[in-house]
Amino acid sequence: AQTVTQSQPEMSVQEAETVTLSCTYDTSESDYYLFWYKQPPSRQMILVIRQEAYKQQNATENRFSVNFQKAAKSFSLKISDSQLGDAAMYFCAYRALGGSEKLVFGKGTKLTVNP
Amino acid sequence: NAGVTQTPKFRILKIGQSMTLQCTQDMNHNYMYWYRQDPGMGLKLIYYSVGAGITDKGEVPNGYNVSRSTTEDFPLRLELAAPSQTSVYFCASSYLQGRNNEQFFGPGTRLTVL
Numbered sequence: 001a002q003t004v005t006q007s008q009p010e011m012s013v014q015e016a017e018t019v020t021l022s023c024t025y026d027t028s029e030s031d032y033y034l035f036w037y038k039q040p041p042s043r044q045m046i047l048v049i050r051q052e053a054y055k056q057q058n059a060t061e062n063r064f065s066v067n068f069q070k071a072a073k074s075f076s077l078k079i080s081d082s083q084l085g086d087a088a089m090y091f092c093a094y095r096a097l098g099g100s101e102k103l104v105f106g107k108g109t110k111l112t113v114n115p
Numbered sequence: 116n117a118g119v120t121q122t123p124k125f126r127i128l129k130i131g132q133s134m135t136l137q138c139t140q141d142m143n144h145n146y147m148y149w150y151r152q153d154p155g156m157g158l159k160l161i162y163y164s165v166g167a168g169i170t171d172k173g174e175v176p177n178g179y180n181v182s183r184s185t186t187e188d189f190p191l192r193l194e195l196a197a198p199s200q201t202s203v204y205f206c207a208s209s210y211l212q213g214r215n216n217e218q219f220f221g222p223g224t225r226l227t228v229l
Contacts, residue, residue: 004157042222043203043222043223043225044220044222044223045158045205045207045220047217047218050217091157091158093157100146100160100163100165100171100173101146101209101211101216102148102160102163102173103148103150103158103160103207103218105157105158105159106157107155107156107157108155108156108157
């Protein structure tokens with residue numbers, strides 16, 4: 001079974017600085033998706049960024065970028081120019097292709113942004 | 116489009132009571148999911164459906180039942196509520212179209228069983 005591990009329960013960053021959240025996963029599949037979701041206090045799950053395993057190029061979305069290391073099964077999220085609105089729980093998630101297409105989530109990292 | 120809607124937002128149940136969590140999507144998505152999120156944890160899949168009339172168990176299905184009679188609705192039934200079912204429940208949906216099928220989440224239902 002696939003597993004997702006986030007080893008940092010909490011992280012903090014100063015406003016305007018850069019922070020990196022870590023994620024590792026375990027799978028025997030060669031083709032899959034990886035995601036980072038943001039969950040603010042409102043509880044709404046918001047997709048931040050996605051990466052397709054067959055693409056070597058790291059995904060970027062404005063201030064958010066990933067470092068995808070397929071051989072190491074590592075998928076970290078970098079947030080540049082951190083803003084107060086970035087404060088939230090961040091979840092790394094894995095999805096295999098086919099079947100249920102379900103998401104497998106890590107336990108999350110709580111990000112605090114200090115003014 | 117309203118997206119994925121869930122009712123109720125909050126509910127307190129007594130042990131042994133039953134209830135149905137409602138989920139509706141207006142995006143004509145064929146895949147629908149129920150997840151639960153326990154405190155300090157990620158989401159875990161309870162049940163899913165790949166289309167009307169088709170449902171299957173996820174990772175933590177015990178104590179729950181689902182049905183999918185229409186494309187839009189995917190209710191989750193708790194028959195005999197137990198304290199272990201205290202959690203936040205999320206419904207999600209996606210449309211299987213090629214490789215890019217994002218899951219859209221509802222706002223969640225916070226359930227407490229006392």
